[in-house]
Amino acid sequence: MSGTLIGVGLGPGDPDLMTLAAVRAIATAPVVAYPALPDTPSLARSIAAEHIAAGAHEIVIEVPMTKAREPAQAAYDLGAERISAALSSGADVAVLCEGDPLFYGSFMYLHARLARRFPTRIIPGVTSVSAASARAARPLAARNEVLTVIPGPLPSDEIGARIEAASSVAIMKVGRHLGRIRDVLTTLGLAESATYVERATLAEERILPLSEAPDPAPYFSMILVTKGADPWL
């Protein structure tokens, strides 16, 4: 009888934004696994720390941040092997995932490697997009408005076209692309109304008009643009 692979969405960073289901899954798991950058404390673990059972076995998946895909894929291969061993021994494994496991989450790489062989459960979490919009008090979408989530690393012309096509936009992973994205928004006449949100719900959270945003911005930063915001008006 093998254990269950549980992808646990932890929400955007404030431990109070974990769900009851997430807390229960973490507190009862004999094994917890989480990604971490080499030689860096895991943000996922820090969010869940208070609820991890004393004596739980911890599997750290060290994922290098490289442009090439191979090193990260190798890290997930190794992590999946170690998780697989625990599941085969009958232990449930809670994989700690910042935000929502299936929304730009590394859990997908583990799921792809393990879900065919083991029972799997996914606990959705509050996304950084919902968190940023709540903290900035800016609506994401109302009525028949279209929301598009755009990764900041995409080419400027593609970002511009997608912003034009949507009523509401969340631009993720802004980081070093901030200046370039700000130029796109300026051209579209939307820079004035755009909001910059950094590390929403974390202690270091910063919310600023885009014009005052740091350039380059940290990786965990976002730009919100609301064109419709229908009920807001």
Add this chain to the structure above:
Amino acid sequence: MSGTLIGVGLGPGDPDLMTLAAVRAIATAPVVAYPALPDTPSLARSIAAEHIAAGAHEIVIEVPMTKAREPAQAAYDLGAERISAALSSGADVAVLCEGDPLFYGSFMYLHARLARRFPTRIIPGVTSVSAASARAARPLAARNEVLTVIPGPLPSDEIGARIEAASSVAIMKVGRHLGRIRDVLTTLGLAESATYVERATLAEERILPLSEAPDPAPYFSMILVTKGADPWL
């Protein structure tokens, strides 16, 4: 000293998908407010029921489901008046919101009417999109993929163009538009791989290949289309 208006995201329906922050806000609020269809029990209240304090005052906002905007706007005017009276008396008011308050949530209409006059706090919640993707075990977006959320009532040609432009799509509020949307997906060659999700995480949840979906579908239904799903492959 006036009370605080608190928009509380309750998540998609399973009470275990409420956040710790939401539970605390509900349990400590002297006044809770929530929308309901006329003569219909409130889904929002049913999600939060277990945590509402005994003796809490409840403000029911009866919102008619009409095509015309005026009747609903009048209902929010009246609801905002009653909430305003409670806030002015110094009581915090927790407004119960299915899903996330700023993601197609009626809380926006109350916020627009009250936020300039009273201290306001918004607690983000797990969206029905994250819930549907978790329950269907289908990824929303990875790496530099673009996710677009499309309301089903939009015209077919617009829905088609937006599906073509995105790597991943969640079509909301499918309801009576299901057949029309399925035709669009068939034309794009995406119907086979599309997943129908009804009332994700509720007791009546149904997850089916789009080809087996009921037509018309209930209002709380969604279609997920993942083109990239990169790590999934």
